[in-house]
Amino acid sequence: MSEAVKTIGEALVDGLKAREVSCVFGIPGVHTVELYRGVAASGLRHVTPRHEQGAGFMADGYARVSGKPGVAFVITGPGLTNVLTPMAQARADSVPMLVVSGVNAQASLGKGMGHLHELPNQHALAQTVALTSEHIAKAEALDPALNKAFAPFTSGRPGPTHIQIPLDVAGDAATDLSMPAVAEPAPVKAAQLQEAARLLAQAKHPVILAGGGAKRAAEALQALAERLDAPVVQTANGRGLMHQHALGVPASPSLVSVRALIEGADVVLALGTEFGPTDYDMYATGEWPQIQQLIRVDICDQQLSRHPALVPVQADAVAFATDLLAVLPADCAGTDGEIRAAETRAAALQEIGADYRGQVAVLGAMRDAVPGSLMVGDSTQPIYAGNLYYDHDRPGGWFNAATGYGALGYGIPAAIGAAIAAPDTPVICIVGDGGAQFSLPEIMTAVDENLSITFVIWNNQGYREIATSMEDVGVEVIGCDPTPPSFAGTAQSFGIPHVTVTTDPAEISAAITKNQGQGPRIVEITAPVFAPAKD
Structure with a gap:
């Protein structure tokens, strides 16, 4: 038959x-x-x-x-x-x-x-x-x-x-499919590799910029940073690559203090970062870090052409970092990397202000309560704060939609996708009360799939960041206070646990830890409500 x-x-x-x-x-x-x-x-x-x-x-x-x-x-x-x-x-x-x-x-x-x-x-x-x-x-x-x-x-x-x-084609008889093509990565050009090694070996004050393209290069990146004695600035999508490392700078290159570190470098090695404004000029000043000598590594030739470099290298970040380690001398000229990194971390943390420092403390409490978790976020205050300064403990474990295209409603469904990809890894989803309302029904998918996700809702009853931006430029605040639903009632209708906590890190840590790994739940943080200034 x-x-x-x-x-x-x-x-x-x-x-x-x-x-x-x-x-x-x-x-x-x-x-x-x-x-x-x-x-x-x-x-x-x-x-x-x-x-x-x-x-x-x-x-x-x-x-x-x-x-x-x-x-x-x-x-x-x-x-x-x-x-x-x-x-x-x-x-x-x-x-x-x-x-x-x-x-x-x-x-x-x-x-x-x-x-x-x-x-x-x-x-x-x-x-x-x-x-x-x-x-x-x-x-x-x-x-x-x-x-x-x-x-x-x-x-x-x-x-x-x-x-x-x-519609009239999908049910037709198919023809045979060929075997999928297997792409072989192009080798790093020897001349570029040697030139990069020469410049970096001689650099007294090198700096490495690590973006999302380097998130699978943690081991090679740390070894490279230590060989060069180079601070490593991690963009939002590069966080977790240098957790608690003396050479790590988990801070946005948009910050004045981090720009100063970059501009003070005699050689900068950029690994897998597109130099996008939401990472490098999020305050839209039009200014850009002035780099003396740039070695830029990116998988995309079009990206390389957009920001000229002294040594542009089209290559995978993992492959390049590994090959570079093999040709670098054991003793390079860098000597003060840890000092420069420590000074930049301290200055950057001060620069973000007391309000954001408090929110970074909240993020740290969540991280420490559930080590090795995936933190997936939407555009909300703690995420904005974390993108400016936050040291995650897992490469690729911090990502959100508050940079780049910046789509609200991202956090809840993206966290579900993350949990399905890594079923044995705890997932913490951080959204605001406004952004949560874009995709709140998707939590029922987490219920259907029995996913262990903690949905953290930062509830300040409105779009506080937008309201602040309107106030800052003298625009009357309108449309920034949509009434949130009862998240306790919503959780009850979903058949999942709910707890309300304050912004106290210890209280949040306890709530995050309790019943971890037992399916989806909502932790609602009651944050200060934004009140527009009055004449």
Whole structure:
């Protein structure tokens, strides 16, 4: 008896499995039914969010923690438009994500005939955000589309990609798929490596800048910093790489004190950092650290061209740091790295002000209560404070949407994706009462999946950071005080524990520690309520 011919939808799922995809986030719809024929028989884990935006953010959190692409299935039209925001966040933060969507029958596309979920040109819309967007018009198009969609995940700077399959094509008979291509990383050019080694070995006051592209290079980075006696400034996505290390500077390069450290360096080595304004000029002063001699290492040639360097190196940060260690002499010229790092840490902590120092203390209490946790955040005060100054204890364990694209509603679903990627690791999700209301229903996905996530809600009853920004420039504060729900009542309706605490670090630590690892729960921190100044 001959084997049944697989449909294009089933073949797509086979292609995902062949590329080591093990989990898909999505909400089924009439335009993706044929994709789910393949999912049901595949053994893939399927996680159902409450909104397609949640599917995208879950895929983002999953990818950041697992190192594998996060995959989201969405329907035609509103499904695709709802997931565009997570795709944009993923593009800003170089997160590997594949979105697979349906689209209307081919004969109807662009006709404006009023079909269900119709867009004028869905493919063109996806192309504005995705690194690649492929339309499957016939069975033979699936194989090259899969290869093209996955190529950015293994060669160059990753981001979101997209495949759309028409309603009248997904159920057609598929053709055979080829074996997935295996990308071999290009070796570091010997001449660049030797020149970088020469400059760094002679540097008396070197500094290393470590971004998100270096988050898997912790061991090599620490060894390199010690060899060079170089302070390591970690951007928001690079936190955790140098926890409690004497050469670590877990502070934003937007701070005056950290800029002074960078400008005082005779050689700067930048590993996997895009020099984006939300890291290097978050106060929008238009100023930039003046670097004497820059060695810049980035996986993307386009990024290298945007900020000229004395030695631009297109390479993976892990590979470069490892190769550099092999050619550096045992004794380099740096002598005062620990002193410079300590002085910068002290100055940076003072610079952020008393209010933010209090919030950093709250973050430290959470970290110490649950060592080795993943801290996933939204745009809220403790996250803003932590992005300025916070020393996490796990590489890649601190990430949020308060830099780059800056999408509110990110924290809750991204934390769910992170928990699925690392089921044995505690996850702490930090959101504000305003941001939580963007994606609060997604907590039910954590309930369905029985995930051990502590959802920490910083409740100051409004958008305090925005209100402060309006006041600072003399704009009357309007629209910054949306009434939050009863989070205790919400938790009760979700069937999960809830506790209310003050901003006292000891009280927060006790609440975070209690019942850790027993499913999702909400810890609500009652923060000072913003009151606009009155004449």
